[in-house]
Amino acid sequence: MSMTQQAEPAVTTPPAPGPGKAKDGRTTERPLALRLLARPEVGVFLGAVAVLVFFLITAPPVRDGSSMANILYQSSTIGIMALPVALLMIGGEFDLSAGVAVITSALTASMISYQLTMNVWVGVIVALIVSLAVGLFNGWMLVKTGLPSFLVTLGTFLILQGVNLAVTKLITGNVATDDISDMDGFDQAKALFASTFEVGGVNVKITVVWWLVFAAIATWVLLRTKYGNWIFAVGGNQQSARAVGVPVTFTKISLFMLVGFGAWFVGMHQLFSFNTVQSGEGVGQELIYIAAAVIGGCLLTGGAGSAIGPVFGAFMFGMVQQGIVYAGWNPDWFKAFLGVMLLGAVLINLYVQRTATRR
Amino acid sequence: MASTNGTGTHGAVLADKAPEKEGPIVELRSAGKSYGNIRALHGVDLKVFPSQVTCVLGDNGAGKSTLIKIISGLHQHTEGEFLVDDAPVRFSTPREALDKGIATVYQDLAVVPLMPVWRNFFLGSEMTKGPWPLRRLDIEQMKKTADEELRNMGIILDDLEQPIGTLSGGQRQCVAIARAVYFGARVLILDEPTAALGVKQSGVVLKYIAAARDRGLGVIFITHNPHHAYMVGDHFSVLRLGTMELNASRDEVSLEELTNHMAGGTELAALKHELAQVRGVDVEELPEEEDLTAPVATSGEGKS
Numbered sequence: 001m002s003m004t005q006q007a008e009p010a011v012t013t014p015p016a017p018g019p020g021k022a023k024d025g026r027t028t029e030r031p032l033a034l035r036l037l038a039r040p041e042v043g044v045f046l047g048a049v050a051v052l053v054f055f056l057i058t059a060p061p062v063r064d065g066s067s068m069a070n071i072l073y074q075s076s077t078i079g080i081m082a083l084p085v086a087l088l089m090i091g092g093e094f095d096l097s098a099g100v101a102v103i104t105s106a107l108t109a110s111m112i113s114y115q116l117t118m119n120v121w122v123g124v125i126v127a128l129i130v131s132l133a134v135g136l137f138n139g140w141m142l143v144k145t146g147l148p149s150f151l152v153t154l155g156t157f158l159i160l161q162g163v164n165l166a167v168t169k170l171i172t173g174n175v176a177t178d179d180i181s182d183m184d185g186f187d188q189a190k191a192l193f194a195s196t197f198e199v200g201g202v203n204v205k206i207t208v209v210w211w212l213v214f215a216a217i218a219t220w221v222l223l224r225t226k227y228g229n230w231i232f233a234v235g236g237n238q239q240s241a242r243a244v245g246v247p248v249t250f251t252k253i254s255l256f257m258l259v260g261f262g263a264w265f266v267g268m269h270q271l272f273s274f275n276t277v278q279s280g281e282g283v284g285q286e287l288i289y290i291a292a293a294v295i296g297g298c299l300l301t302g303g304a305g306s307a308i309g310p311v312f313g314a315f316m317f318g319m320v321q322q323g324i325v326y327a328g329w330n331p332d333w334f335k336a337f338l339g340v341m342l343l344g345a346v347l348i349n350l351y352v353q354r355t356a357t358r359r
Numbered sequence: 360m361a362s363t364n365g366t367g368t369h370g371a372v373l374a375d376k377a378p379e380k381e382g383p384i385v386e387l388r389s390a391g392k393s394y395g396n397i398r399a400l401h402g403v404d405l406k407v408f409p410s411q412v413t414c415v416l417g418d419n420g421a422g423k424s425t426l427i428k429i430i431s432g433l434h435q436h437t438e439g440e441f442l443v444d445d446a447p448v449r450f451s452t453p454r455e456a457l458d459k460g461i462a463t464v465y466q467d468l469a470v471v472p473l474m475p476v477w478r479n480f481f482l483g484s485e486m487t488k489g490p491w492p493l494r495r496l497d498i499e500q501m502k503k504t505a506d507e508e509l510r511n512m513g514i515i516l517d518d519l520e521q522p523i524g525t526l527s528g529g530q531r532q533c534v535a536i537a538r539a540v541y542f543g544a545r546v547l548i549l550d551e552p553t554a555a556l557g558v559k560q561s562g563v564v565l566k567y568i569a570a571a572r573d574r575g576l577g578v579i580f581i582t583h584n585p586h587h588a589y590m591v592g593d594h595f596s597v598l599r600l601g602t603m604e605l606n607a608s609r610d611e612v613s614l615e616e617l618t619n620h621m622a623g624g625t626e627l628a629a630l631k632h633e634l635a636q637v638r639g640v641d642v643e644e645l646p647e648e649e650d651l652t653a654p655v656a657t658s659g660e661g662k663s
């Protein structure tokens with residue numbers, strides 16, 4: 001063949017566009033009901049409805065409006081934290097320090113305000129900074145060392161647990177902090193974090209509102225923004241995400257800081273509802289948050305999930321926790337219920353993932 | 360834009376003859392890369408000029424992917440120099456390479472299996488609309504663009520919402536190629552893009568490479584198929600055990616010589632036999648004179 005002219009392009013025009021709006025035609029539309037059922041958040045919604053109906057039948061006091069408000073309140077304290085924990089899980093990581101971080105935040109705000117006899121808002125702001133810094137530390141350690149988040153946050157969990165107890169004893173000489181209810185700014189802060197309002201004769205805690213607002217924002221961010229796209233990507237395949245230009249380091253660290261923000265918010269709620277903080281609390285809560293996220297359809301290995309699922313997951317928890325009490329049963333059954341719900345949810349998740357990636 | 364029609368009087372190993380007015384977009388000067396104690400690449404020179412296709416060939420494990428990963432910012436070189444527009448650079452993330460207009464189709468495709476096709480297409484370079492606090496994904500536009508780009512490649516999907524993990528290997532490869540072609544502004548790197556493709560899609564990919572070159576892009580095309588390489592290549596680099604064995608422009612090397620270099624001299628005889636068979640099957644794709652000048656000649660199988 002001729003060797004001289006072959007640098008001429010094989011083709012001088014860009015490839016012609018393919019045929020118009022034709023469809024492949026091999027995919028048949030599955031019935032809507034089936035497609036919906038395959039979505040984990042729909043599954044957990046039906047689960048939540050089932051649990052609700054079950055307790056409406058077996059525990060008559062649940063039918064009361066104020067009981068329902070109480071159940072929602074219980075759910076919201078889990079649910080507010082379950083949201084960032086769920087986002088983090090979709091992003092492929094865990095945070096075992098989330099439970100004690102709540103207490104760390106509350107202790108910080110309480111002791112800063114009380115010891116320095118300053119406006120409580122000073123303590124609130126310092127606590128926010130501390131909480132974000134803990135998240136930053138977790139994320140930074142993870143990104144820099146490449147260790148699994150299980151190990152990194154297990155370390156933070158132990159550190160915070162020890163620091164909570166030791167520093168509180170050192171400063172107050174007690175296991176709990178001093179009452180800050182008569183300090184400047186307390187009423188304002190309480191209105192924001194721990195107030196109650198009336199709807200049709202029923203007292204509803206403001207955390208229920210915050211919970212739903214945060215869930216709406218998280219849903220929007222997850223599905224409609226770049227950042228949401230990045231969360232799914234870093235959880236689904238970190239190497240690929242990096243290769244196509246997703247800022248993996250930023251996404252991971254900011255997710256941990258988001259958990260820090262959640263811990264601060266719940267910590268402030270606890271502080272301003274009870275006026276004092278018990279330094280040994282919070283241990284074990286991190287597993288409740290993770291369980292609520294998993295029941296809510298978030299993939300434990302990352303890359304899939306929603307923000308609305310964990311709302312129903314947290315509601316199931318609150319419902320069971322209070323429902324057992326209203327039904328007059330032994331509260332010891334709570335954990336057993338939890339385990340059953342968790343296993344059921346994981347099995348559904350597994351099934352969904354298998355069908356989504358079937359070959 | 361034809362760039363290598365000069366007189367082929369230089370030795371077998373020499374620097375490119377570039378269009379005199381423009382320098383290389385990307386250049387490696389005796390660059391190397393070690394993974395710990397594994398020296399995957401050593402003393403490699405490579406220049407990528409606008410409107411030129413540089414083919415990189417070589418055995419499995421020769422270091423081809425390592426070479427392009429340096430250029431695409433996935434890895435950093437550990438020796439030598441890497442220049443973009445004549446300025447030494449060291450990309451710490453692929454983002455920096457993308458920002459310089461260098462887009463890559465990775466051998467492992469770099470897709471996120473559970474994410475929908477259209478999200479994968481735009482991942483890392485999402486289209487948005489609206490002012491900041493409410494800045495959101497322009498989903499309509501992204502789906503439309505992704506659909507168009509995929510149709511141009513001859514891939515028609517019923518549902519762009521399906522997770523990319525449910526597509527066939529070749530379909531996934533096409534999505535990765537369409538994405539790189541769409542985002543590659545100056546340099547397009549393709550790491551074995553035709554490995555999993557059918558005849559029709561392989562043809563489309565070669566046409567894409569030619570079209571990208573005509574638009575003035577520099578293309579790095581990695582392949583194990585010397586026929587494919589010879590159809591579109593302006594310059595050929597053959598790697599062997601991490602070093603550059605051949606670095607020649609098109610008029611200095613014939614298809615047979617190229618195949619020879621890829622296979623190693625002793626294996627030539629066996630390969631020639633194979634080649635004859637390949638020719639028997641793929642006659643259409645061999646670069647006859649008509650194919651090279653008449654664009655429609657090869658697209659006969661393009662319409663299904």
Ligand SMILES: Nc1ncnc2c1ncn2[C@@H]1O[C@H](COP(=O)(O)OP(=O)(O)OP(=O)(O)O)[C@@H](O)[C@H]1O
Binds near residue numbers: 423426
């Ligand atoms: N991340 C890594 N860590 C250690 N060694 C690596 C790594 N990536 C590649 N190598 C080594 O570098 C050498 C070159 O690999 P590379 O992937 O560049 O080959 P290749 O030419 O692309 O091969 P193929 O044709 O099979 O794709 C191989 O010996 C491989 O073992």
Ligand SMILES: [Mg+2]
Binds near residue numbers: 423424425466550
């Ligand atoms: Mg390779």
